[in-house]
Amino acid sequence: MRGHKGFSLLELAIVLVVIGFLLGAILQGQSMIYNARLQKIAADMRQYAQALVLYYDRYGMYPGDENDPAFPPGDSFEGDHNGLVDTAQESSNAWQDMASTLGVVQRGSPVRGGAYQFGAMDFGSGTRNYVSVSNLPNRMAEAIDARHDDGLWNAGNIRCSSSYDGSDNLVTLYWGI
Numbered sequence: 001m002r003g004h005k006g007f008s009l010l011e012l013a014i015v016l017v018v019i020g021f022l023l024g025a026i027l028q029g030q031s032m033i034y035n036a037r038l039q040k041i042a043a044d045m046r047q048y049a050q051a052l053v054l055y056y057d058r059y060g061m062y063p064g065d066e067n068d069p070a071f072p073p074g075d076s077f078e079g080d081h082n083g084l085v086d087t088a089q090e091s092s093n094a095w096q097d098m099a100s101t102l103g104v105v106q107r108g109s110p111v112r113g114g115a116y117q118f119g120a121m122d123f124g125s126g127t128r129n130y131v132s133v134s135n136l137p138n139r140m141a142e143a144i145d146a147r148h149d150d151g152l153w154n155a156g157n158i159r160c161s162s163s164y165d166g167s168d169n170l171v172t173l174y175w176g177i
């Protein structure tokens, strides 16, 4: 009986189609997870940026940077009140001030244990506050910049610690406020 010793061409074709189908499903799943994480990080950064502005609107100072010894109740640090969250101590204390007033807490990013931080740097037209995320793969940083800014690592309102190269090297992304 010829043709019964191995796979027939038809059987082989069916197997290949099934493998292709599974591979496609896996890749599609990965791409959905990738996109969901991108959107989550962008949403987190926007929310933190809005929280910083809300804090200023309500209390007339930025968290961390504020220097009112009586506010927020029980706080352990006073900033220099220059309108910028521009020292390491101000940056770390900003979370304490935000938590005790607005209930905003510091979460981790959904990628590589990245951390969100407030800080200040020059965005081309003077120093401004930012929220940053660390441990972000380079290509994800570029995708967020392209989607929410100008796609340029060293221009616009979203900037990166290094140039975009499509790699998975970890970078820090800065979102100007």
Ligand SMILES: [Ca+2]
Pocket (backbone or CB within 6 Å): 066, 067, 068, 069, 070, 071, 072, 075, 077, 078
């Ligand atoms: Ca204070």
Ligand SMILES: [Ca+2]
Pocket (backbone or CB within 6 Å): 065, 079, 080, 081, 082, 083, 084, 085, 086, 087, 090
């Ligand atoms: Ca300051």
Ligand SMILES: [Ca+2]
Pocket (backbone or CB within 6 Å): 145, 149, 150, 151, 152, 153, 154, 155, 156, 157, 158, 159
């Ligand atoms: Ca940019």
